[in-house]
Amino acid sequence: MTTDFAAQGADLELVGIRKEFPGFVAVENLDLKIPAGEFFALLGPSGCGKTTTLRMIAGLESPTQGQILIGGKNVTDQKPHQRTVNTVFQNYALFPHMSVLENVAFGLRQRKVSDPVAKAQAALDMVELNHLAQRRPQQLSGGQQQRVALARALVNRPALLLLDEPLGALDLKLRRQMQIELKAIQIEVGLTFMHVTHDQEEAMDMADTVAVMNQGRIEQMGAPEKLYDRPKTAFVAKFLGQSNIFVGEVAEADSTKVSISFKGHKLTAPAERVEKSQGKVAFGVRPEKTMFHESQPQASSDVNILGPGTITDIRFTGVSNQYQIDIPEIGELTVFAQNVGKSPVVELGAEVWVSWRVEHGFGLADLPSGEEDTE
Amino acid sequence: MAFVALGGSAPEAVQQAPRKTGRVALLLLLPGMSYLALFFLTPFVSLVLTSLKQPDPSGVIGRYDFGFELGNYAYAVTQYLPQILRSFSFALVATVIALAVSYPIAYFIAVKARNKPLLKGLLLTLVVAPFFISMLLRTFAWKQIFSNDSWIVNTLKDLGVFGADSYIIGTNFAVIFGLVYNFIPFMTLPIFSSLDRLDLRLVEAGADLYANPATTFRKITFPLSLPGVISGTLLTFIPISGDYVVASRDFLGGPETAMMGNVVEANFLRIQDYPTASALSVMLMAAIVLLVSAYVRKSGTEDLL
Numbered sequence: 001m002t003t004d005f006a007a008q009g010a011d012l013e014l015v016g017i018r019k020e021f022p023g024f025v026a027v028e029n030l031d032l033k034i035p036a037g038e039f040f041a042l043l044g045p046s047g048c049g050k051t052t053t054l055r056m057i058a059g060l061e062s063p064t065q066g067q068i069l070i071g072g073k074n075v076t077d078q079k080p081h082q083r084t085v086n087t088v089f090q091n092y093a094l095f096p097h098m099s100v101l102e103n104v105a106f107g108l109r110q111r112k113v114s115d116p117v118a119k120a121q122a123a124l125d126m127v128e129l130n131h132l133a134q135r136r137p138q139q140l141s142g143g144q145q146q147r148v149a150l151a152r153a154l155v156n157r158p159a160l161l162l163l164d165e166p167l168g169a170l171d172l173k174l175r176r177q178m179q180i181e182l183k184a185i186q187i188e189v190g191l192t193f194m195h196v197t198h199d200q201e202e203a204m205d206m207a208d209t210v211a212v213m214n215q216g217r218i219e220q221m222g223a224p225e226k227l228y229d230r231p232k233t234a235f236v237a238k239f240l241g242q243s244n245i246f247v248g249e250v251a252e253a254d255s256t257k258v259s260i261s262f263k264g265h266k267l268t269a270p271a272e273r274v275e276k277s278q279g280k281v282a283f284g285v286r287p288e289k290t291m292f293h294e295s296q297p298q299a300s301s302d303v304n305i306l307g308p309g310t311i312t313d314i315r316f317t318g319v320s321n322q323y324q325i326d327i328p329e330i331g332e333l334t335v336f337a338q339n340v341g342k343s344p345v346v347e348l349g350a351e352v353w354v355s356w357r358v359e360h361g362f363g364l365a366d367l368p369s370g371e372e373d374t375e
Numbered sequence: 376m377a378f379v380a381l382g383g384s385a386p387e388a389v390q391q392a393p394r395k396t397g398r399v400a401l402l403l404l405l406p407g408m409s410y411l412a413l414f415f416l417t418p419f420v421s422l423v424l425t426s427l428k429q430p431d432p433s434g435v436i437g438r439y440d441f442g443f444e445l446g447n448y449a450y451a452v453t454q455y456l457p458q459i460l461r462s463f464s465f466a467l468v469a470t471v472i473a474l475a476v477s478y479p480i481a482y483f484i485a486v487k488a489r490n491k492p493l494l495k496g497l498l499l500t501l502v503v504a505p506f507f508i509s510m511l512l513r514t515f516a517w518k519q520i521f522s523n524d525s526w527i528v529n530t531l532k533d534l535g536v537f538g539a540d541s542y543i544i545g546t547n548f549a550v551i552f553g554l555v556y557n558f559i560p561f562m563t564l565p566i567f568s569s570l571d572r573l574d575l576r577l578v579e580a581g582a583d584l585y586a587n588p589a590t591t592f593r594k595i596t597f598p599l600s601l602p603g604v605i606s607g608t609l610l611t612f613i614p615i616s617g618d619y620v621v622a623s624r625d626f627l628g629g630p631e632t633a634m635m636g637n638v639v640e641a642n643f644l645r646i647q648d649y650p651t652a653s654a655l656s657v658m659l660m661a662a663i664v665l666l667v668s669a670y671v672r673k674s675g676t677e678d679l680l
C-alpha cells in the first residue's frame with residue numbers, strides 16, 4: 001500500500017456528489033469544500049442524507065455521481081482501507097474480541113507502523129484510559145468506549161477524521177464534557193474533523209463551520225454565529241434555534257430597507273439582511289431579539305411593533321423564560337426574556353405589545369411550508 | 376420462514392445469578408436427570424462392564440462372564456489399529472472439507488442474503504432439505520450414482536481418466552465424500568447462526584482502519600464466527616468418528632475402508648465378540664472426549680462462548 005499519511009489534516013472537497021438508493025435520492029448534487037484543519041459540522045434532521053455523505057467520504061458507500069477529493073487527490077474509486085480517513089462510528093464499532101489496546105493498535109498494525117503498541121498506549125494516554133488498556137470493550141462504560149473509539153481513529157493521524165454522531169449515546173453531562181475534550185483534541189492535533197450530528201447546539205458549540213443539510217441538499221453553510229444571525233431559508237431559521245416568521249407582500253423596497261405588509265402591519269428589515277425583495281417574502285426574527293411592552297410603544301421607523309396580544313404560555317428554562325403571545329388576527333409569537341429581574345417578567349394572561357429593532361430582522365429566500373401560516 | 380428463527384438475533388442474556396435454587400428447580404431438573412441416568416449412565420456402565428468380561432468356560436460363542444479382563448483393550452488395539460487410525464483420519468479430513476464447503480454457504484446466507492428474507496429462508500430450507508429424506512436412502516442413492524456401471528464411472532472411463540477396471544465405491548474417496556455430504560448441514564447451521572449475529576459495522580470499522588478485505592476476514596469476521604466453527608466442527612467430527620453407515624460395505628465402503636463403527640458393528644452383531652466391541656466403544660468415547668477438550672481449550676473459545 002502506498003498511501004501517504006498526513007501529520008496534518010488535508011482539505012476535503014466534494015464535487016457534484018449524488019447518491020441514489022433504490023426508490024429515493026439520499027444526496028442531491030452536493031458541493032462542499034472543507035479547508036484543512038477545520039472542525040466542520042454537517043447538521044441536519046435524521047434522514048437528511050448526512051450519514052450517507054459521511055459514509056461516501058469514508059468509502060463505505062460509493063456515490064452515484066460526483067467526485068471526492070482529499071488533499072486535492074481524487075479518492076472516489078478508492079476502497080475504504082486505501083483512504084487516509086478514519087471514522088468514529090455512532091455505535092463505536094469496537095472489536096469485541098480484542099483488548100482495548102489491540103483495538104487502538106489495529107490501524108497501526110495494518111499500516112505496519114513501527115512500534116504500534118507504544119503508539120496505541122500514547123493514544124490511550126491522551127484520552128486518559130491507559131489503565132483500562134487490557135480490558136475488553138464491553139467491560140467499559142459508554143463514555144469510555146467513546147474515548148477508545150476516538151483514540152483508535154486518532155492514533156492513525158488521518159488526513160480527515162469523520163465523527164458520526166459519536167456523542168449521541170451519552171447522557172447530557174458527559175456529552176458536554178466530551179464536546180469540550182473533542183474540541184481541545186482537534187485543536188491540539190490540528191486534523192480536519194467532519195462531525196455529523198442532528199444536535200444543533202453541539203454543532204454550533206464545536207464547529208468552525210456548520211452546514212445545515214435538508215432532504216439531501218445543503219441549505220446553508222457558514223460560521224455558526226453567521227448562520228444563526230442570518231438564516232437564509234425557513235428550514236435553517238427553524239432548525240437552528242427558533243424563529244418568528246411572518247409572510248407578506250413586499251410593500252416598499254429601497255437600497256437600505258425592505259418592508260412587507262403583514263396583515264395590516266408594516267414590517268421592515270435592512271436591505272442587506274433580506275434575500276429577496278419582490279413578491280411574497282418571509283421575514284423572521286429570533287425570539288430573544290424581541291421584547292414586550294405592557295403599554296403600546298411609540299411607533300418609530302427603527303422598530304417593528306405587533307400587538308396587542310395575550311400571554312398564553314410561560315415556560316421556565318432557568319436563565320430565561322419562553323413566552324407564547326397570541327395576537328388576534330396574527331397568531332402566536334415566541335419571546336425569550338432573561339430572568340434578570342423578576343420572573344416571570346409579565347404574568348400569564350397579561351396584555352402586551354411585541355417589538356424588535358429593524359436591524360435584527362431578516363428576510364428569507366424561500367417561504368415556510370404551508371406558506372400563509374405565521375408562527 | 377421458519378428457519379429464519381434459527382439465526383434470530385436474540386439479545387444477549389443479562390449476566391445474573393439465579394436468586395433461588397430451591398426445590399422447584401430440583402423438581403424441574405428431575406426428568407432430565409432421570410433420562411440421563413436411564414439412557415446414558417446405565418448403558419455406559421453396562422458397556423464398561425462388558426468390555427472387561429472374559430469368555431465363558433463352556434466355550435459357547437457369544438457367552439461371556441463378568442471379570443476384569445484388561446487384555447480385551449490390548450487385543451482391540453492390536454487387532455484394529457488400522458481401523459482406529461482410519462476413523463480419526465477420515466473424520467479429520469471430512470471435517471476440514473465440510474468446513475471449507477460450509478463456511479462460504481453459511482457466509483452467503485448470513486451476510487450476503489441478510490436483508491433478503493425470502494432468499495435467506497429459501498437457502499436455509501435448502502440446507503436442511505436433505506433431512507427430509509432418510510440418511511440411509513440418501514447414502515444409498517450415492518451408491519447408485521457411483522456404482523460401477525453408472526454414467527459417472529462410464530464417462531470417466533470414456534475420458535480415459537479411469538482404467539477399464541477402476542471403480543469408486545469402496546474407495547477412500549467415496550467414503551469421505553459420503554461423510555462430508557451427510558454432515559454439511561451440521562457444519563453449516565452453527566456457522567450460519569454465528570455469522571448471522573455478526574455486526575457488519577465491525578467489518579466496516581476494519582476496512583476503515585486500513586485492513587483489506589482478506590485481513591478484515593482473517594482478523595474480524597472469522598474470529599467472531601469462531602463459536603459457530605467450533606460447534607460445527609464438533610457436531611461433524613464426533614459423529615463421523617463413530618459413523619458406521621457410510622463406510623459399510625452395504626453403502627459406499629469396501630473391505631479397505633472399514634472404520635471403528637464398522638468394526639464395532641461386526642464384533643457385536645456378526646462375531647458376537649461383545650467384550651472387544653465394548654472395549655473399542657469405550658476407547659472411541661475416551662479418545663473423542665480427550666480430543667475435543669484439547670481442541671476447545673486450544674481454540675480459546677471459553678472467552679467467546
